[in-house]
Amino acid sequence: MTAVVETEGLTKFYGKRRGLEDLDLVIRPGEVFGYLGPNGSGKTTTIRLLLDVIRPTRGRVTVLGTDPRDASVRSRIGYLPGELVLEGREKASDYLAFLGAVRGGVPVGRIEGLAERLEADLSVPMGRLSKGNKQKVGLIQAFMHEPEFLILDEPTSGLDPLVQQEFLSMVREVRVSGRTVLMSSHVLAEAEHVSDRVGIVRGGRLVAVEDISALREKAVRRVEFHFDAPVPREAFENLPGVRELRVEGAAVSCTIDGRPDALIKAAARFTVVHMVSAEPDLEEIFLTYYSEEEARHARAGVEKSA
Numbered sequence: 001m002t003a004v005v006e007t008e009g010l011t012k013f014y015g016k017r018r019g020l021e022d023l024d025l026v027i028r029p030g031e032v033f034g035y036l037g038p039n040g041s042g043k044t045t046t047i048r049l050l051l052d053v054i055r056p057t058r059g060r061v062t063v064l065g066t067d068p069r070d071a072s073v074r075s076r077i078g079y080l081p082g083e084l085v086l087e088g089r090e091k092a093s094d095y096l097a098f099l100g101a102v103r104g105g106v107p108v109g110r111i112e113g114l115a116e117r118l119e120a121d122l123s124v125p126m127g128r129l130s131k132g133n134k135q136k137v138g139l140i141q142a143f144m145h146e147p148e149f150l151i152l153d154e155p156t157s158g159l160d161p162l163v164q165q166e167f168l169s170m171v172r173e174v175r176v177s178g179r180t181v182l183m184s185s186h187v188l189a190e191a192e193h194v195s196d197r198v199g200i201v202r203g204g205r206l207v208a209v210e211d212i213s214a215l216r217e218k219a220v221r222r223v224e225f226h227f228d229a230p231v232p233r234e235a236f237e238n239l240p241g242v243r244e245l246r247v248e249g250a251a252v253s254c255t256i257d258g259r260p261d262a263l264i265k266a267a268a269r270f271t272v273v274h275m276v277s278a279e280p281d282l283e284e285i286f287l288t289y290y291s292e293e294e295a296r297h298a299r300a301g302v303e304k305s306a
C-alpha cells in the first residue's frame with residue numbers, strides 16, 4: 001500500500017536556523033500519527049513542508065504518493081493550521097458554505113452536524129469569533145469534505161475538555177473509516193488516547209517513533225488487590241514483572257512492568273473483593289526524550305489541560 005507520507009532526509013533551514021533536519025518518516029494509510037515535541041521543535045515546519053507552504057532545503061517528500069507541489073493533492077487533504085486567521089464581517093456559516101462549494105460541494109447538513117457536535121456558534125461574524133470558536137470553525141473546514149488525509153496542527157488548543165472529547169471521537173471515526181490523521185501537539189496526553197503511533201521531535205530532529213500499544217505494554221503501572229481474607233506473601237513473590245511488592249493482611253500492592261497475566265492468575269487463586277489498576281504513565285517515558293526545561297513546560301501543559 002502506498003504510504004500517506006514518506007520523507008527521506010527532509011531538511012529545512014531558515015537561513016542558518018535549523019527548522020527540521022534529516023527527517024525520515026513514513027505514515028501508513030489508516031493510522032493516527034501523533035507528532036509531539038516542545039515549542040519550536042519543528043512540528044509546524046514539517047507540516048508546512050507536507051503542504052508545500054514552504055519548500056525543503058534538501059530531501060524528498062511525497063504525500064498520498066504525490067509530490068506536494070502537485071496542486072491536485074490539496075483537495076484530498078484536510079488541514080487545520082496552528083495559527084488560524086479568520087477575519088472580516090462574513091458569518092462563519094457563509095464562509096464554510098463557500099469553502100464547501102469550492103471543494104466540490106459539501107452538504108449543508110454535514111457542516112451543521114459538525115457545528116452541533118463541537119458546539120460551534122456559526123452565526124457570528126468571523127472577526128468577532130472567540131478563540132475557541134475560531135478553532136472549531138478551523139476543525140469543521142478540515143473535516144467537512146471527508147478528506148483522505150487530515151493534518152491537524154495543535155488541534156485541541158483553545159477547546160474546553162468536553163469539546164476535546166468530542167473532537168477525539170471525530171478522529172476515531174476518521175480512523176474507523178480507513179482514513180489517515182497526522183496531529184501535532186506539545187503534550188502527549190492529547191494525542192495518547194487516539195494515536196496508533198507517535199513521533200517525537202526535538203530541536204528539528206525526529207528522536208523517536210513509538211507504537212502506543214507497545215509502549216503501554218512496556219509501561220510500569222501500579223496495581224492493588226483486596227481479598228476477603230489474608231493472603232500469603234509467597235503466592236506473589238518472583239512473578240514476572242512484579243516489583244515493590246507489599247502484602248499487608250488481605251491487601252496486596254505492587255508495580256507491574258509489562259503484561260499482568262502472571263499476577264492476575266496468582267490473585268485469582270484467592271477471592272478478590274476489589275482491584276485497582278492505575279493507567280500506565282506514558283508521559284514519564286516521553287519526558288525522558290525532553291530536556292529538563294522542556295519537560296517542566298510539558299508537565300505544566302498537562303496540568304493546565306487536565
Ligand SMILES: Nc1ncnc2c1ncn2[C@@H]1O[C@H](COP(=O)(O)OP(=O)(O)OP(=O)(O)O)[C@@H](O)[C@H]1O
Binds near residue numbers: 014040
Ligand atoms: N519563518 C521562519 N523564519 C525563521 N525561523 C523559523 C521560521 N519558522 C520557524 N522557524 C524556526 O524553526 C524552528 C522550528 O519551528 P516550528 O514552528 O516548526 O516549531 P514547532 O514545533 O511547530 O513549534 P510551536 O509549537 O511553537 O509552533 C524554531 O527554531 C523556529 O524559530
